[in-house]
Amino acid sequence: MALAAVVFDLDGTLLDHPAATLAGLRGWVGSLGLGCTAEVEAAWAAAEERHFRAWREGEIGFAEQRRRRLRDVLPLLGLPVGDDAALDALFTDGFLRAYERAWVAYDDVGDALEAVRAAGLRTAVLTNGPREQQNAKIDAMGLTGRLGPVLTAEELGVAKPRPAAFLAVCERLGVAPGQALYVGDEHAVDVLGARAAGLRAVHLDRTGTGPAGEDARIGTLLELAAHLAAGPAPPA
Ligand SMILES: [Mg+2]
Incomplete structure (x- = not known):
């Protein structure tokens, strides 16, 4: 079955989310007149991973995962943990504003999209997260109109790695799962999730820390072109 679409x-x-997250954290903490220690940075990253996963698995709401991140980290900064409304305001006016200012695409994105276009393939985005924010990120990266449909977990009511999320984007594109190649940086969520739904998948392992047994691995999006010409076979 020939490849018809690449879903990112x-x-x-x-989006260079790790860099934006770090810039956002440092910008926010700095605005409070505090120093951002390595301990705080590590705690913020760990809190994001833990509580975002809980949201993704339907255990808590989206606002609550943000509050829990603050509840974990504010004591390390010597700051009081307020009520929910105070935490919501602190997240929005503090971290989030600084995070948004740091949104930027990786520098390999433009060339990769051109390679996909030149290969005659369609594109789409499937992302966990809220629709408004994810579309704002695409706009900030200057990619509005350069990608196909953008599907978010919020509007689908189901998040990666659940197969229904991947099947929804194939349905939107009008392609069979085996005709779609999914490209993502989180192996368990993106690669294994996509394959479980019958899509092909490539692991974008920008940090070189992915599982050693993964054959369909690229270090940058510049290597994606090789998978468009002779993509990995879909799962049997
Ligand atoms: Mg990702």
């Missing part, structure tokens, strides 16, 4: 993850794949 957003954070960590098109």
Whole structure:
């Protein structure tokens, strides 16, 4: 079955989310007149991973995962943990504003999209996260109109790695799962999730820390072209 479409993850794949997160944290903490220690940075990253996963698995709401991140990290900064409304305001006016200012695409994105276009393939984005924010990221990266449909977990009501999320984007594109190649940076969520739904998948391992047994691995999006010409076979 010939490849017909490439579906991209957003954070960590098109958007340099790790750099934006660090810049956002440092900008926010600095605005409070505090120093951002390595301990705080590590705690913020760990809190994001833990609580975002809980949201993704339907255990808590989106606002609550943000509050929990603050509840974990504010004591390390010597700051009081307020009520929910105070935490919501602190997240929005503090971290989020600084994070948004740091949104930028990886420098391999433009060339990769051109390679996909030149191969005659369609594109789409499937991302966990809220619709408004994810579309704002695409706009900030200057990619509005350069990608096909953008599907978010919020509007689908189901998040990666659940197969229904991947099947929804194939349905939107009008392609069979085996005709779609998914590209993402989180192996368990993106690669294994896509394959479980019958899509092909490539792991974008920008940090070189992915599982050693993964054959369909690229270090940058510049290597994606090789998978468009002779993509990995879909799972049997
Ligand atoms: Mg990602």
